Amino acid sequence: MSEQYDVIVIGGGVAGLSTAANITEGNVLLLEKDRIRTEEKRYLRFTFMDSVERLGISECIIRRYDTISFQASANRLDVEYNDFEFGLIDLGKLHRKLMKYILKKNEIKEKWVVVDVKNRNKMIEVKISHDDTIEKILTRYLVDASGTSFLTKKIFNLPHPDFICHCCEATFSGGYIGDPHTITFIEPSTRFKFGGSLYPYDKGDYSFGLTNNLDFFNLSLKSFEKKIMKEKNDLGLSDKIEGGDICVSNIDLVPLGSQYSLIFDGVCYVGDTVGQVTPWMIEGVRPCLDASIMCANAINAALKQQEKSLLERYKKGWDSTYGVVYNKVNLAEKWNRTNEEWNNSLKRMMKLSKMSKKLFLRYLKYDQMSEDAIERLMELKTSLDK
Numbered sequence: 001m002s003e004q005y006d007v008i009v010i011g012g013g014v015a016g017l018s019t020a021a022n023i024t025e026g027n028v029l030l031l032e033k034d035r036i037r038t039e040e041k042r043y044l045r046f047t048f049m050d051s052v053e054r055l056g057i058s059e060c061i062i063r064r065y066d067t068i069s070f071q072a073s074a075n076r077l078d079v080e081y082n083d084f085e086f087g088l089i090d091l092g093k094l095h096r097k098l099m100k101y102i103l104k105k106n107e108i109k110e111k112w113v114v115v116d117v118k119n120r121n122k123m124i125e126v127k128i129s130h131d132d133t134i135e136k137i138l139t140r141y142l143v144d145a146s147g148t149s150f151l152t153k154k155i156f157n158l159p160h161p162d163f164i165c166h167c168c169e170a171t172f173s174g175g176y177i178g179d180p181h182t183i184t185f186i187e188p189s190t191r192f193k194f195g196g197s198l199y200p201y202d203k204g205d206y207s208f209g210l211t212n213n214l215d216f217f218n219l220s221l222k223s224f225e226k227k228i229m230k231e232k233n234d235l236g237l238s239d240k241i242e243g244g245d246i247c248v249s250n251i252d253l254v255p256l257g258s259q260y261s262l263i264f265d266g267v268c269y270v271g272d273t274v275g276q277v278t279p280w281m282i283e284g285v286r287p288c289l290d291a292s293i294m295c296a297n298a299i300n301a302a303l304k305q306q307e308k309s310l311l312e313r314y315k316k317g318w319d320s321t322y323g324v325v326y327n328k329v330n331l332a333e334k335w336n337r338t339n340e341e342w343n344n345s346l347k348r349m350m351k352l353s354k355m356s357k358k359l360f361l362r363y364l365k366y367d368q369m370s371e372d373a374i375e376r377l378m379e380l381k382t383s384l385d386k
């Protein structure tokens, strides 16, 4: 390990790996406190196919769906697409692919924990620890992609994402699959306040992500897991799954949609650490990948032209795609809806789906919406909320 780098990236999740892979200028070191998660089919996430194709990572898709179905307690909306709009991405495979890119030119250190960061004469000093060894290294720019540890936000006392919800990943093994081409999004029911996505990923297996939106700060992860296990049969899934057993594989926190401090004093924030997750679908992979490319491009420009202020391009890029929508929608308010509002939201979806398929998809995706489209959505929301 050398003592000085142009860029240090903290975190070997999809945000950190993709940022490091897209930095083409200077020398880069990526630090991951554990092992990078590369296990095949262990970390499956649904995503939108157009982005996958645009980003050239189609080989990481292990399944495609051509129908989506929304389900609230009493209503249901099926939207069919002829082209595959949704796919299941194998994050382990994507991580491996990104690691390969990085290692062509740069360094990855696993099992090294970043423990402190300080500004020192136009450079950033990063203190790292491995077993009993502590080292200090310098860098021109730092990328914090440390996810929900919010590492440098804590160190610099910056605001964290406003809203954090619990997310659980469960697998139903051996159950009967209703329709293997359909991905279902379930809105929190009035009784359980859980929402989630359900998708078949293998013969006889369903994967199910569940989110608890409302009790966010009051519920420990342990009690969340307990609640899920207890309520699994009552979540409106019985028409989709018959038999099978549930296995909870991963429970974690997901921060949603904050717009604070994407850049602070030579440090760029990417991914979960700044809540770059879409509020409706708790979808983080695509926004993480998009943000990481914007961030890497800004760092490339700053390094090439030796001009720190060019980092601002990252914030501008984000604001002109996702940011404008994330900013307009008051997220905490949106997630803290009453029971009636939850039920009304499906009706809103139905109305939207009739407006235009394109707008409906953009509503789900929160990206590249025109001001005009946002205004129409806001008007629709106001009229339905009355």
Ligand SMILES: Cc1cc2nc3c(=O)[nH]c(=O)nc-3n(C[C@H](O)[C@H](O)[C@H](O)COP(=O)(O)OP(=O)(O)OC[C@H]3O[C@@H](n4cnc5c(N)ncnc54)[C@H](O)[C@@H]3O)c2cc1C
Binding pocket: 010, 011, 012, 013, 014, 015, 016, 031, 032, 033, 034, 044, 045, 046, 047, 112, 113, 114, 115, 145, 146, 147, 148, 149, 151, 167, 168, 169, 197, 209, 250, 251, 252, 253, 254, 270, 271, 272, 273, 276, 277, 282, 283, 284, 285, 286, 288
């Ligand atoms: C259960 C669950 C289901 C989900 N389902 C979907 C889905 O279906 N579709 C979708 O698009 N999104 C989904 N998401 C969201 C998506 O997975 C995340 O938004 C995305 O993976 C975040 O990536 P990241 O790189 O920002 O963070 P992470 O993957 O958390 O990576 C952060 C990394 O930083 C490392 N790190 C932390 N602190 C330090 C330190 N001090 N030093 C060194 N390294 C450090 C951590 O070990 C970790 O590897 C889901 C999330 C969860 C929890």
